[in-house]
Amino acid sequence: MSAKTIDLTLKVWRQKGQNSEGSFKEYPAKGVSVHASFLEMLDQVNEALISQGQDPIAFDHDCREGICGSCGFMISGNAHGPIKSTTVCQLHMRNFENGEVLTLEPWRATAFPVIKDLMVDRSAFDRIITAGGYISVNTGNAPDGNCLPIPKPDADEAFASAACIGCGACVASCKNASAALFTSAKISHLALLPQGQIEKEKRTIKMVEKMDSEGFGACTSTGACEASCPKDISLTNIARMNREFLKAALCEKPEHHHGEG
Amino acid sequence: MVAFTGTTVGRKYLMGVSGLIWAGFVFVHMCGNMLILISPQAYNAYGHAIVSNKPLLIASELILIFALATHIVSAIALTRQNRSAKGIAPVRAPNGAKSTGLASRTMAAQGALVLVFIISHLVVFKFGNYYETTVDGVVMRDLSKVIFEVFQSCQPVAWYAFCLVLLGFHLSHGFGSIFQSLGMLHPAYQPKIRIASLVYGFVVSVGFLSQPIYVFLSQS
CATH class of the missing domain: 3.10.20.30 (Beta-grasp domain)
Structure with missing residues (x-):
């Protein structure tokens, strides 16, 4: 050296x-x-x-x-x-x-x-995750390979979205401090897999609403987030979040039905 | 739906749909105005055909006004939200390999200037001097005369050149972003949308620019 x-x-x-x-x-x-x-x-x-x-x-x-x-x-x-x-x-x-x-x-x-100094409190990201970034179906033990048929491109895309490490560079580089790339990556990786389908609508709405209530800004498609992302999370995740959000807003079923205890 | 349009994502849908309506209008407006390059009569006849179809004219105007109002109200709400979300801005914008386009970073300021332009444009032309002419025995407004009157000196041509370049700039980012906001971005056609957006902004800008420049040069 x-x-x-x-x-x-x-x-x-x-x-x-x-x-x-x-x-x-x-x-x-x-x-x-x-x-x-x-x-x-x-x-x-x-x-x-x-x-x-x-x-x-x-x-x-x-x-x-x-x-x-x-x-x-x-x-x-x-x-x-x-x-x-x-x-x-x-x-x-x-x-x-x-x-x-x-x-x-x-x-x-x-x-x-x-x-302090260069340290910031990123717990707002944790609260976006707790708002819906999980699945509550019991997936049991690790299943045998390919017993759940998932097309390879979908698995790859879900994996690429799941690569987000939640560092916050997307928010920091965005002139609007938008958390759209982070939230959309989290919504995407579950929306692309069969295990994520059950709560998809509810999850999308809750995570978007939480993203807003935490005080993050809106996406203006500057692409600064994608350019500064250490994990190369793609802007197309944001488009997916947007269309999932529209679908969810149009199709979401009410949480409580009449006659339920 | 109230909850939907109250979210940042919902507001971007409103920006996208209203922007798309105006993007369509601006393109058609630019194409139609090209008739001024053919002849003042053809241009006047085209204008007369538009204003004579009252139901279509009123419906179009209402849609455009409603879309513009939606675009402005959503833009103001989003810009306020974005500014308070950022708080202190970093000392520099992202640069080098991580830099972003100037058009995308200054959309709100461009939009405000475009609004000033739209108002001044309507005052000068739609609500401006009224002359009459007869084309093929039909009495109609001689709008081409107003155009030749306005664009005989340098200053209005320069003002239009500035505004039309700005408009092209606004559209070059806005048109492509509509697809992102409406959830239609996909890796397969993302690069094509970017190029289409730049081409669209350029064509609208240059198309419109050719008209005052032609009128100015034909008189000097």
Whole structure:
């Protein structure tokens, strides 16, 4: 491995808590190995801050393998940084030039309040899931292969939608802070499979209503979400959510019938 | 249905359907106006045919007014919702490999300008100077005279050029997005819709632009 290093200047959003005022503060990041990940670079900056007795920069992270959806912040206007199909933990410093000035700020959305610095509260996503992103039929033990006939293209499409890790980059990159890509991916992966059919109408309506009541904006088809999604979730999921929503609004049966106890 | 149109998805359906009605009208309007390039008489006769068919005219106008009102009311509601959902905007818009089109990011501002244009356009032409002429023995409004009057100087031509490019810009994003909003986007034809939308916006813009430019050049 070469020992190539770069020097950067970071303008980082510092905010003590949800109700405090935040502002940008400048930090040097010197002698950063180009093989380091973006989070490893921040670890180094934090070590220096801690040794100086300063408060380290708070950011979310967990697996650091690009699969858990914990990490993520804006790097100079781009969610998860400039490289496509990547989470910030899998973004390497070789993608940056020596001397670059990077602006780091948290996901910007009213529905994602800042917890501290670059960390935001994404529990609004959990509440969209609990509104209907599940199936309540008993699927039993793992069935034998192909005992439930699902066409391969449908299985592939459902899998592609299910790849969403719920990181929130779609909301952050959207100028309207719309959660349409996230919600539609969750609606899609169940709507494409037979197990998801039973509660499809109810699920679609409840999840869309929850998405709105959590304070997310509307989709304007800018495509920013798709471009910044680390899992390449497609915009066609949003079209599917929209048509499922229309079908559900037209066809949904009332929840309680007369004569029921 | 009240609950449906109260949601962001429902409002996008309203935007899409009302937008589609106007997209259709704008295209037909552009094609019909091309008669000014053939002859003022042909243009006047075309205009007269439209206004003489009262039931069709009133029905069309009502549909257009209703669609425009729906489009504007939904746009205002959605824009307000979107602004409060975003709160603080990031320092920069997505850029580089993750950048998005300018047209899609500025639809609300474009829409407001297009509305100003529609109003000024109606004031100048539909409710503007009234002259009469006779074509094949039929007395009718000489609308072509108004057109030649308006587009004899540079300023109105420049204003129309600006507005028509803006309109084309608005349509180039809007037309394609209708399919997304109405749930009709599919990987098989998504790229074709994108191209069709750009072509549509370009054709409407250039088609309309050719008319004031022709009228201006034919007089100078």
